[in-house]
Amino acid sequence: MKTVRIDIKEAAEFLRENDDYLILMHTSPDGDTLGCGTALCGALQRMGKKAKAVCPDDVPEKFNYLFEAVEEQEFEPKTVVCVDVADTKLLGDMKEVGDKAELCIDHHVSNIDYAKRTLLDAESGAACEIIYYIIKELGVEIDKAVANSLYTGMATDTGCFKFSNTTPQNHRLAAEMIERGADFVDINYAMFDMKTPGRIQLEQSALKTIRYYANGHIAVIFAPLSMVESIKGIDSDDIGSLASFPRKIQGVDIGICVKEKKKGLYKVSLRSSQKVDCSVIAQKFGGGGHERASGCSFDEGTIEEAALKVVEACEEACREAGII
Amino acid sequence: MKTVRIDIKEAAEFLRENDDYLILMHTSPDGDTLGCGTALCGALQRMGKKAKAVCPDDVPEKFNYLFEAVEEQEFEPKTVVCVDVADTKLLGDMKEVGDKAELCIDHHVSNIDYAKRTLLDAESGAACEIIYYIIKELGVEIDKAVANSLYTGMATDTGCFKFSNTTPQNHRLAAEMIERGADFVDINYAMFDMKTPGRIQLEQSALKTIRYYANGHIAVIFAPLSMVESIKGIDSDDIGSLASFPRKIQGVDIGICVKEKKKGLYKVSLRSSQKVDCSVIAQKFGGGGHERASGCSFDEGTIEEAALKVVEACEEACREAGII
Numbered sequence: 001m002k003t004v005r006i007d008i009k010e011a012a013e014f015l016r017e018n019d020d021y022l023i024l025m026h027t028s029p030d031g032d033t034l035g036c037g038t039a040l041c042g043a044l045q046r047m048g049k050k051a052k053a054v055c056p057d058d059v060p061e062k063f064n065y066l067f068e069a070v071e072e073q074e075f076e077p078k079t080v081v082c083v084d085v086a087d088t089k090l091l092g093d094m095k096e097v098g099d100k101a102e103l104c105i106d107h108h109v110s111n112i113d114y115a116k117r118t119l120l121d122a123e124s125g126a127a128c129e130i131i132y133y134i135i136k137e138l139g140v141e142i143d144k145a146v147a148n149s150l151y152t153g154m155a156t157d158t159g160c161f162k163f164s165n166t167t168p169q170n171h172r173l174a175a176e177m178i179e180r181g182a183d184f185v186d187i188n189y190a191m192f193d194m195k196t197p198g199r200i201q202l203e204q205s206a207l208k209t210i211r212y213y214a215n216g217h218i219a220v221i222f223a224p225l226s227m228v229e230s231i232k233g234i235d236s237d238d239i240g241s242l243a244s245f246p247r248k249i250q251g252v253d254i255g256i257c258v259k260e261k262k263k264g265l266y267k268v269s270l271r272s273s274q275k276v277d278c279s280v281i282a283q284k285f286g287g288g289g290h291e292r293a294s295g296c297s298f299d300e301g302t303i304e305e306a307a308l309k310v311v312e313a314c315e316e317a318c319r320e321a322g323i324i
Numbered sequence: 325m326k327t328v329r330i331d332i333k334e335a336a337e338f339l340r341e342n343d344d345y346l347i348l349m350h351t352s353p354d355g356d357t358l359g360c361g362t363a364l365c366g367a368l369q370r371m372g373k374k375a376k377a378v379c380p381d382d383v384p385e386k387f388n389y390l391f392e393a394v395e396e397q398e399f400e401p402k403t404v405v406c407v408d409v410a411d412t413k414l415l416g417d418m419k420e421v422g423d424k425a426e427l428c429i430d431h432h433v434s435n436i437d438y439a440k441r442t443l444l445d446a447e448s449g450a451a452c453e454i455i456y457y458i459i460k461e462l463g464v465e466i467d468k469a470v471a472n473s474l475y476t477g478m479a480t481d482t483g484c485f486k487f488s489n490t491t492p493q494n495h496r497l498a499a500e501m502i503e504r505g506a507d508f509v510d511i512n513y514a515m516f517d518m519k520t521p522g523r524i525q526l527e528q529s530a531l532k533t534i535r536y537y538a539n540g541h542i543a544v545i546f547a548p549l550s551m552v553e554s555i556k557g558i559d560s561d562d563i564g565s566l567a568s569f570p571r572k573i574q575g576v577d578i579g580i581c582v583k584e585k586k587k588g589l590y591k592v593s594l595r596s597s598q599k600v601d602c603s604v605i606a607q608k609f610g611g612g613g614h615e616r617a618s619g620c621s622f623d624e625g626t627i628e629e630a631a632l633k634v635v636e637a638c639e640e641a642c643r644e645a646g647i648i
Contacts, residue, residue, distance in 0.1 A: 155485075160484050160485060160486055161479075161484060161485050161495075161498070161508075161512075162484055162508075162509070162512035162513070162516060162517070163509065163512075164509045166502070166508065166509075167502070168499035168500070168502050168503050169499075170499075171485075171495040171496065171498050171499035171502070172495065172496060172499050174485070174495050175492035175493075175494075175495035175496050175499075176492070178490070178491070178492050178495070179492050184485075184486075184490065185486070185487065185488045185490075185598060186598075188483075188485075188486035188487075189486070189597075192486060193486070193568075193571075193572045194572060194573075194574050195572050195573060195574065196573075196574045197573065197574070200531065200573070204528060204531075207524065207528075244517075247517075248517045248518060248519050249518075249519060249520075249521065249524070250518050250519065250520045250521070273513075274509060274510075
C-alpha cells in the first residue's frame with residue numbers, strides 16, 4: 001500500500017474532521033510513544049473528540065503519570081492513528097488493527113509507509129515534537145498534564161538532551177514545557193536516575209558477562225532468562241535499561257546487549273558512537289531504529305549464536321568506519 | 325569586608341576598563357567553574373586583553389578540551405576575578421590570592437561576599453549562564469570553543485538539564501550553544517556517560533558498603549582510602565562521581581557519600597530529593613552548596629564518626645520534612 005505523505009497542517013485538518021480515535025503506541029513502550037499517545041489523546045479529548053490511547057504491551061509502572069493527560073472514554077473506535085510506530089510489526093497482537101491505520105505520525109526514517117497518510121519528520125529528535133506542532137495547529141492549549149507527556153517524549157528519546165538527535169528546537173520546546181508546568185524534576189528522576197535494588201543487582205550480574213571484541217571497540221553483555229528470573233522485583237523496563245550500559249565503557253564504539261525475552265527469543269540492542277550507524281547493522285537482521293540506537297531480534301539458535309552474528313556485522317561496520 | 329553587588333552591565337564595564345586578568349576557578353573543579361573560567365578568559369583574550377584561567381587543583385583529563393577556548397599568555401596578572409567560587413576557602417593554596425579578588429561572578433546563595441565586587445545570580449542554574457550574558461554585554465562573538473565551555477557549565481551543573489535548578493533560560497541558552505557549534509554529543513558522553521573500567525570497579529566496591537537509615541529514606545556509601553588505593557586508573561573525578569550514586573536508589577530522599585580524601589580528611593557529599601534542602605545540612609558542618617547537592621568536610625575522628633554526624637542531621641531534616 002502506498003501512503004500519502006502529509007504535513008502538520010494536513011494532519012491537523014484530518015484530526016479535526018474525524019472522530020472516535022484509537023491511538024496505537026508501539027510494543028516495549030518507551031517515553032516517546034507513550035508521550036505521543038497520551039498527549040494526542042488528551043488534546044483530542046479537550047477538543048470534544050472521543051479518543052483512547054492503547055499500547056499492546058503492559059505499560060511499566062513508572063509511566064503511569066502519563067495517563068493523567070487522558071480520560072477513560074467508552075466508545076466504538078473508528079479512526080486508527082499510530083504514533084511513533086515505524087512498522088506494524090511493532091504493534092504485536094494489534095498488528096492487524098494497525099494495518100488499517102488512517103494516519104501515522106512518526107520520526108523514524110525506517111518507517112515502512114503502512115498507513116493511508118503518514119506525517120514523517122526524521123529531523124525531530126522525538127516524535128513528541130511533531131505532536132506538539134499538531135496540537136498547536138489544532139489550537140488546543142497545552143496544560144500541565146499534556147506538557148508532562150510531551151516533555152517525557154522529548155527527554156527520553158534524546159537521552160535527556162544528550163544524544164546526537166537533540167536539536168535546538170528540542171531544547172526550546174522543553175523550555176516551553178517547563179513553563180507550562182511540566183514536572184521535569186520528577187520525570188527525569190523516574191526516567192533516568194532512579195534504580196530499584198533489583199535493577200542494581202541486574203546491572204551487576206550483566207556486567208560480569210561482558211566480552212570485548214575489535215580491540216575493545218565492541219562490548220557485549222548478556223541477560224539470559226536464567227539471570228533475569230533469579231532477580232526479584234525487576235520489570236521489562238529494568239531489563240531494557242541494560243541496553244545502554246556497554247557503550248558507556250571508555251573506548252567502546254558499539255555496545256551490544258543480548259536479552260533472552262522468552263525461551264529461544266533474543267532481543268539485541270545496539271548503541272553506537274558517532275563513528276558508526278547502528279541502524280544499518282540492525283536492518284541486516286530485520287530490525288531498525290536510529291543511527292545511534294537500534295535493535296533486532298532472533299528467534300532461533302542460542303543466545304551465543306545471536307550475539308556472534310551481530311558482533312560479526314559490527315566488526316565489519318568498524319572496519320568500514322576505519323576504527324579497526 | 326563588605327562587597328558591592330553589581331549587575332551584568334557593571335561587570336562588563338569593569339572587565340572592559342581593566343586588564344591582565346587572573347581568573348580563579350575553585351578546587352575539585354567541575355564543569356561549571358572550568359566552563360566559566362575558560363569562556364571568560366577566551367572572551368577577554370578575543371577583546372585583546374591579557375588573561376589566564378587558573379585552577380589550584382589538577383584538572384581531570386576529561387576537561388582538557390575546555391582549554392581550547394584559551395591561549396597561553398605570558399604576563400604579570402593584576403586583576404583577580406573568581407568564577408563560581410562562593411568562598412575563598414574553596415581556592416586551596418590560592419586562598420590569599422582570592423582574598424584580593426576585584427570581582428566575583430557566582431550563582432551560589434552561600435557566597436560569603438569576599439570580593440570587592442560581586443555579581444551574584446542565584447536564579448541561574450549554572451554560573452556559565454551569567455558568563456554568557458557578560459560576554460553578550462561585552463559584544464564578543466561566541467565561537468565554537470567558547471560555546472563548548474559555556475555549554476559544559478550549563479549541562480554539568482544541572483545534571484544534563486535534569487535537576488530542579490534547570491530553567492527555561494538554561495534550555496534556551498543550551499539551544500543557542502548547539503547552534504554555535506558546541507560539540508554537545510561528545511561533551512555529554514564525556515561528562516555523563518563514559519566510565520573507565522576503574523570507575524565501574526569503584527562503583528561496585530562502594531555499592532557493597534551501602535547502609536540505609538530512616539526506613540530507607542537515607543542511604544550512605546563509603547569510599548575509604550584503602551578502597552580507592554586498591555583500584556587502578558581512577559582519578560578524583562571518578563571518585564567524585566560516587567556522590568550521586570546512593571540518591572538514585574528507589575525510595576532514597578538523602579544520599580550520602582563519605583570519601584576519605586587523605587588520611588583523616590573526609591569529604592561528605594549530599595544529594596537530596598525535593599523534600600529536603602541538603603545545603604542547610606552541609607552548612608551545619610561548615611559546608612555549603614545547593615538545595616539538592618551540597619557537601620562538607622571533617623578533619624578529625626574516623627570515617628564512621630563523620631558519617632554518623634551527618635546521618636543524624638539528615639534524620640532530623642527528614643523528621644522536620646515529615647518524611648519519617
